[in-house]
Amino acid sequence: MELLQPSSTEEAIGALGNGSRALAGGTELVPLLRDGLVKAETLVHISHVVPRGIEGNRVGAGTTLAELEVDPQIPQVLREACSQAASPQLRSMGTIGGNLLQATRCWYWRLGFDCWLHGGETCFAKDGAHREHAVFGNGQCASAHPSDIAAALVALGATLRTTQRRLAVADLYRLPTTENRDVTTLAPDELILELDVPTPEASTYLKAMDRRKWSFPIVGVAAARFDGEVRLALAGVAPIPWKLDSPAALEDATPLAGTAYKVEIAGALVRRALAEIALTPKSPARAKREP
Numbered sequence: 001m002e003l004l005q006p007s008s009t010e011e012a013i014g015a016l017g018n019g020s021r022a023l024a025g026g027t028e029l030v031p032l033l034r035d036g037l038v039k040a041e042t043l044v045h046i047s048h049v050v051p052r053g054i055e056g057n058r059v060g061a062g063t064t065l066a067e068l069e070v071d072p073q074i075p076q077v078l079r080e081a082c083s084q085a086a087s088p089q090l091r092s093m094g095t096i097g098g099n100l101l102q103a104t105r106c107w108y109w110r111l112g113f114d115c116w117l118h119g120g121e122t123c124f125a126k127d128g129a130h131r132e133h134a135v136f137g138n139g140q141c142a143s144a145h146p147s148d149i150a151a152a153l154v155a156l157g158a159t160l161r162t163t164q165r166r167l168a169v170a171d172l173y174r175l176p177t178t179e180n181r182d183v184t185t186l187a188p189d190e191l192i193l194e195l196d197v198p199t200p201e202a203s204t205y206l207k208a209m210d211r212r213k214w215s216f217p218i219v220g221v222a223a224a225r226f227d228g229e230v231r232l233a234l235a236g237v238a239p240i241p242w243k244l245d246s247p248a249a250l251e252d253a254t255p256l257a258g259t260a261y262k263v264e265i266a267g268a269l270v271r272r273a274l275a276e277i278a279l280t281p282k283s284p285a286r287a288k289r290e291p
């Protein structure tokens, strides 16, 4: 395997596609390569060409979760999502760009089963082990999107700048179909460069997980208030980050036999999140950012 160290964005883009992959912190990609779930002859190390750092509302895609979780310029919902993700070691390596593009944690997929998302005929989780799986958008694939950060960004209405376009973070994702089983709309030679993260009046991220640390969301609820109006998005409940139009939309869930409990947890967390952001800012750090 070849490792390229491009010194410009143009050079990086030129090297992408044709079976090569962008490498940022490597916390997701390296295990996938090791397990043969991703194949690449060339890795393109993008750390020197993708912006890193926070300036007002702008966040470089190479910024680590550890940097985001402590920066007072970052809205509370995103800081809380980062601080509850993975482990301190992983957060110091993992970037926000890489986090948005992580693959499903469904064990059938991770163990290389020829399941529907791998191009096969069957979603093995539906009749098999599916406690961590989806309650929305699970018609074909019942996997649950693992990114706390993506849910926070969807609730904030954040946008991305890539090497090809500007788009809402919500539009980075698509439910897989028989014709196209990708869950993102990113092209193989497209890089995420930067995010624009709006400042809400108040926001919060609440996460139900199996352990207090190093655990993906069973359900994550991101809530952000803009002009008195609350926006909600959920992690861990659908193959993509799930925008919840209102608390009542939880009634539209289509849980599997073993995931109905997630709808109850989501309802409880949504109620708590709404109560929390109805209050005045809860920390001096948020007061700076969310007056």
Ligand SMILES: Cc1cc2nc3c(=O)[nH]c(=O)nc-3n(C[C@H](O)[C@H](O)[C@H](O)COP(=O)(O)OP(=O)(O)OC[C@H]3O[C@@H](n4cnc5c(N)ncnc54)[C@H](O)[C@@H]3O)c2cc1C
Pocket (backbone or CB within 6 Å): 021, 022, 023, 024, 025, 026, 027, 028, 029, 030, 046, 050, 061, 062, 065, 084, 085, 086, 087, 090, 093, 094, 095, 096, 097, 098, 099, 100, 101, 102, 146, 147, 148, 149, 150, 190, 191, 192, 193, 214, 215, 216, 217
């Ligand atoms: C044990 C474990 C627990 C975790 N727990 C959580 C959790 O609870 N919540 C949560 O949200 N996340 C969790 N994560 C995910 C973790 O946050 C991500 O692995 C990390 O953020 C990925 O960033 P990276 O820079 O290491 O990406 P990489 O591994 O380098 O890349 C990941 C993917 O993104 C692509 N990529 C990276 N940057 C760009 C870019 N700028 N443009 C285009 N493509 C790009 C790569 O090509 C690759 O496909 C966990 C991970 C592990 C291993």
Ligand code: SF4
Pocket (backbone or CB within 6 Å): 104, 106, 107, 108, 109, 115, 116, 117, 118, 122, 123, 124, 125, 126, 133, 140, 141, 142, 143
């Ligand atoms: S939930 Fe998706 S990834 Fe998991 S077995 Fe079913 S089709 Fe495959």
